[in-house]
Amino acid sequence: MSTSPDSLAHHPAGQTRKGLSTLSLQWLGVAPFLLFALLFLILPTATLMIGAFQDADGHFTLGNIAKLFDDSILSAYWISFEVSAASALGGSLIGLLLALAAIQGGLPAWIRPTLMTFSGVASNFAGIPLSFAFLSTLGRMGLVTVLLRNYADFDLYGTGFSILSFLGLTLTYLYFQIPLMVLIVTPAIDGLRTEWREACESLGGSSAAYWWHIALPILWPSILGSTLLLFANAFGAVATAYALTGSSLNIVPILLYAQIRGDVLHDQNLGYALALGMIVVTGLSNAGYIWLRSRAERGRE
Amino acid sequence: MKSTSRLGAWVAIAIGTLYFLLPLIATFEFSLKMNRDGYSFEAYKVVLSDPGFQATFGYSTLMAVLTIIVGIVLVVPTAYWIQLKLPRLRPLVEFITLLPLVIPAIVIVFGYLKLYNSSSWLPLTGNERATDFLLMCSYVTLALPYLYRSIDAGLRAIDVRTLTEAAESLGASWPSILLQVIFPNVKSAILSGAFLTFAVVIGEFTMASLLGRPAFGPYLQLIGANRAYEPSALAIIAFMVTWASMGLIQVFARNARPARKTA
Amino acid sequence: MAYLTINNLHKRFDDHVVVHDFNMSIEQGEFVTFLGPSGCGKTTVLRMIAGFETPTSGQIRVGGDDITHQSPQKRGIGMVFQSYALFPNMNVTQNIGFGLKMRKCDGAEIARKVAEVIKLVELSGKENHYPHELSGGQRQRVALARALVVEPRILLLDEPLSALDARIRKNLREQIRDIQRRLGLTTIFVTHDQEEALTMSDRIFVMNQGRVEQEGRAEMVYTQPATEFVARFMGNYNLLGAADTHRLLGLDIQGHLAIRPESIHVLDAHSQQADTLAGTIRQHQLLGSIIRYQIDSGGVTLQVDRLNRTASDLMPVGTEVRLQISRDDMREVR
Numbered sequence: 001m002s003t004s005p006d007s008l009a010h011h012p013a014g015q016t017r018k019g020l021s022t023l024s025l026q027w028l029g030v031a032p033f034l035l036f037a038l039l040f041l042i043l044p045t046a047t048l049m050i051g052a053f054q055d056a057d058g059h060f061t062l063g064n065i066a067k068l069f070d071d072s073i074l075s076a077y078w079i080s081f082e083v084s085a086a087s088a089l090g091g092s093l094i095g096l097l098l099a100l101a102a103i104q105g106g107l108p109a110w111i112r113p114t115l116m117t118f119s120g121v122a123s124n125f126a127g128i129p130l131s132f133a134f135l136s137t138l139g140r141m142g143l144v145t146v147l148l149r150n151y152a153d154f155d156l157y158g159t160g161f162s163i164l165s166f167l168g169l170t171l172t173y174l175y176f177q178i179p180l181m182v183l184i185v186t187p188a189i190d191g192l193r194t195e196w197r198e199a200c201e202s203l204g205g206s207s208a209a210y211w212w213h214i215a216l217p218i219l220w221p222s223i224l225g226s227t228l229l230l231f232a233n234a235f236g237a238v239a240t241a242y243a244l245t246g247s248s249l250n251i252v253p254i255l256l257y258a259q260i261r262g263d264v265l266h267d268q269n270l271g272y273a274l275a276l277g278m279i280v281v282t283g284l285s286n287a288g289y290i291w292l293r294s295r296a297e298r299g300r301e
Numbered sequence: 302m303k304s305t306s307r308l309g310a311w312v313a314i315a316i317g318t319l320y321f322l323l324p325l326i327a328t329f330e331f332s333l334k335m336n337r338d339g340y341s342f343e344a345y346k347v348v349l350s351d352p353g354f355q356a357t358f359g360y361s362t363l364m365a366v367l368t369i370i371v372g373i374v375l376v377v378p379t380a381y382w383i384q385l386k387l388p389r390l391r392p393l394v395e396f397i398t399l400l401p402l403v404i405p406a407i408v409i410v411f412g413y414l415k416l417y418n419s420s421s422w423l424p425l426t427g428n429e430r431a432t433d434f435l436l437m438c439s440y441v442t443l444a445l446p447y448l449y450r451s452i453d454a455g456l457r458a459i460d461v462r463t464l465t466e467a468a469e470s471l472g473a474s475w476p477s478i479l480l481q482v483i484f485p486n487v488k489s490a491i492l493s494g495a496f497l498t499f500a501v502v503i504g505e506f507t508m509a510s511l512l513g514r515p516a517f518g519p520y521l522q523l524i525g526a527n528r529a530y531e532p533s534a535l536a537i538i539a540f541m542v543t544w545a546s547m548g549l550i551q552v553f554a555r556n557a558r559p560a561r562k563t564a
Numbered sequence: 565m566a567y568l569t570i571n572n573l574h575k576r577f578d579d580h581v582v583v584h585d586f587n588m589s590i591e592q593g594e595f596v597t598f599l600g601p602s603g604c605g606k607t608t609v610l611r612m613i614a615g616f617e618t619p620t621s622g623q624i625r626v627g628g629d630d631i632t633h634q635s636p637q638k639r640g641i642g643m644v645f646q647s648y649a650l651f652p653n654m655n656v657t658q659n660i661g662f663g664l665k666m667r668k669c670d671g672a673e674i675a676r677k678v679a680e681v682i683k684l685v686e687l688s689g690k691e692n693h694y695p696h697e698l699s700g701g702q703r704q705r706v707a708l709a710r711a712l713v714v715e716p717r718i719l720l721l722d723e724p725l726s727a728l729d730a731r732i733r734k735n736l737r738e739q740i741r742d743i744q745r746r747l748g749l750t751t752i753f754v755t756h757d758q759e760e761a762l763t764m765s766d767r768i769f770v771m772n773q774g775r776v777e778q779e780g781r782a783e784m785v786y787t788q789p790a791t792e793f794v795a796r797f798m799g800n801y802n803l804l805g806a807a808d809t810h811r812l813l814g815l816d817i818q819g820h821l822a823i824r825p826e827s828i829h830v831l832d833a834h835s836q837q838a839d840t841l842a843g844t845i846r847q848h849q850l851l852g853s854i855i856r857y858q859i860d861s862g863g864v865t866l867q868v869d870r871l872n873r874t875a876s877d878l879m880p881v882g883t884e885v886r887l888q889i890s891r892d893d894m895r896e897v898r
Contacts (some may be wrong), residue, residue, distance in 0.1 A: 033375055101317075136328040142331075198649070201615070204638075209666060
């Protein structure tokens with residue numbers, strides 16, 4: 001044997017090193033992106049998460065998390081939850097009906113692209129201009145309020161309604177929630193094949209049987225997942241609520257906004273915990289959305 | 302049976318149309334009422350001639366353009382590289398690009414203020430130029446989901462690997478592969494992402510307000526809190542900007558379709 | 565009295581006529597095929613029988629009842645779709661049992677019938693699988709079972725095998741025919757594949773541009789095409805125009821003369837037989853059991869098939885031969 005143990009050991013090692021270097025060169029291609037994500041997305045979020053578990057001196061504590069369950073903060077989460085849930089449920093139901101009407105309702109062909117384009121616009125028309133629009137519509141001097149008072153002799157504000165209230169905020173959120181639902185549920189509705197309906201008919205199933213036994217079960221994961229996405233979308237929204245209600249409505253994003261501007265809680269680390277709580281809520285509902293969407297895709301052939 | 306369901310569809314569309322048009326009509330009507338003696342475009346005149354409007358709208362437009370450029374430079378090579386060389390990393394990169402939809406903007410900016418305050422290792426909030434840079438980075442972050450998804454879809458629609466190999470075998474260098482072969486074929490996808498980014502950035506409030514920069518969003522909020530008719534005029538202007546962005550996306554998407562079929 | 569009769573059926577979409585004056589009658593238990601290229605109207609006729617399209621005019625009767633305007637639910641006609649159309653949210657058992665459930669059968673009866681039909685289509689062991697967990701052939705058998713279990717008056721099959729690969733297609737072809745015979749089911753099968761039509765059918769309707777070009781027993785349609793279209797679609801017929809026919813054979817015809825490649829006999833060049841043509845071999849192609857020659861005769865190229873018996877049978881290019889065509893094998897077609 002002329003081959004020394006040394007050269008035997010050496011050869012594969014050299015190959016590994018070469019393999020590693022091409023691999024690291026390949027990683028260089030995505031390095032700028034990863035660095036950016038680290039600096040402006042991951043580290044800032046991580047530092048808040050760590051801060052949520054520290055006291056003012058930097059020691060570990062669960063006290064901040066515990067303080068989230070104080071009545072005033074808990075009620076902020078609860079109102080946020082209610083507004084988000086109401087606008088998500090309403091948005092997904094109405095959005096689903098609109099999409100179904102446009103796609104399967106046997107309406108003229110131009111309805112569908114018009115609805116889609118408009119949904120693209122309206123789902124992005126959130127924030128401050130949207131709050132202006134609803135103040136002009138349902139505010140004390142808004143067009144609908146005035147028209148109802150002058151022509152229908154109906155005093156909207158006399159019923160206790162206010163655009164600055166829970167109901168007003170939900171109505172306003174629906175303006176971007178419904179179109180968002182239309183956009184994300186449309187592919188699922190397009191996935192309903194006409195053959196399924198025909199197969200159902202030829203087997204003796206009525207239209208109701210088709211919806212109950214076939215169409216709704218197939219759409220169900222998409223509907224539920226979309227609702228969760230809408231929920232997260234509303235839960236994190238700041239601008240619309242802030243411009244509409246100022247700080248009169250005690251919801252989490254506004255509380256957090258006030259905290260960042262002026263430390264209204266007089267406790268920096270409690271602020272971090274507040275942010276962590278938001279991430280947990282939106283994170284969970286997004287995870288649910290992704291899981292349900294993958295389920296819906298798997299079921300399709 | 303069929304006619305009742307069609308009637309139901311018409312009713313649904315009619316109610317939907319009413320719900321979405323009413324606020325626009327109301328806003329428009331309100332914006333015309335600034336003069337006591339009848340409808341006029343007075344509010345628009347006041348708004349458009351306000352130096353504050355011009356300054357903040359200009360600032361936000363500049364921010365949007367910078368965001369789009371930096372976003373494209375960051376995302377196109379990454380998406381291309383992932384598809385060509387590192388498909389194993391696709392789940393990770395896709396996950397990262399979805400994070401801005403999961404983490405609310407207000408949380409992200411809160412993190413910036415904690416991490417980059419004036420006494421930190423990287424005091425990006427220390428002076429105005431640096432804060433402008435930070436604001437732009439925050440917008441790139443917000444735009445990541447839209448940009449990445451539309452560019453990735455554009456790259457998938459063309460066969461990137463084969464195109465690259467064909468260009469390589471014809472002797473093209475890497476810059477010319479990217480600029481002359483890949484880029485022209487995903488141009489419309491990039492433009493869709495760009496206009497969506499513009500629509501998102503132009504009126505953005507949370508980031509700009511909390512970083513204390515004079516952008517259009519905080520200006521809107523200020524006017525809304527202090528004036529009566531101008532906010533309505535501004536809302537109509539903002540709506541038209543959004544509409545124009547979306548309309549341009551439609552135009553480019555339509556032009557791209559036949560090209561994609563032959564590719 | 566025929567079981568299914570269709571009279572003067574027309575179908576128009578906007579101003580495009582898809583089905584033109586379609587007539588037919590089928591006996592109970594017959595296996596009939598609509599054969600034709602895509603867009604010939606065969607699927608539209610099938611969908612009108614199933615009730616998914618409304619005829620512009622005409623009448624469809626089953627067992628004496630006029631079903632032309634009856635809803636699909638009440639027709640009792642089973643359909644197997646080209647794309648299977650299995651419900652993705654239901655497993656094999658639920659898919660097959662769906663029609664019985666719609667008919668309000670009780671659970672025990674559903675379970676019994678489903679189990680029976682699962683055995684019939686050889687899907688035992690797959691009862692709890694979902695469509696996306698099955699192969700193409702298995703899905704197609706579920707679709708067949710789902711249509712069979714409700715004991716339809718007529719079974720319609722819309723290109724049910726076209727999405728499957730060749731070997732599974734052949735197997736399933738025999739299985740479908742076998743089940744159809746055993747149950748004595750009146751069946752209409754739609755295909756664009758002439759081999760499929762020939763091997764499965766009792767009777768074939770060859771369709772083109774919304775009309776029936778020819779109908780008849782499988783072997784008749786193949787050996788005696790009525791029109792140029794059928795001759796071209798059914799096999800590799802030699803089609804001679806009127807001028808060529810006159811020059812070559814001294815016959816005067818309208819339309820075309822159709823001659824099947826295997827009906828031309830090749831004799832050696834010195835043959836003394838009467839009524840033969842001189843020819844020269846231009847090309848040959850080995851197709852397994854047969855050899856296909858292109859033979860030039862008086863400026864006309866004829867295709868001639870011969871059995872490939874031994875290697876020495878192959879005649880090289882340039883060989884001079886004489887061709888004999890029996891009058892019985894020449895068909896004048898429109």
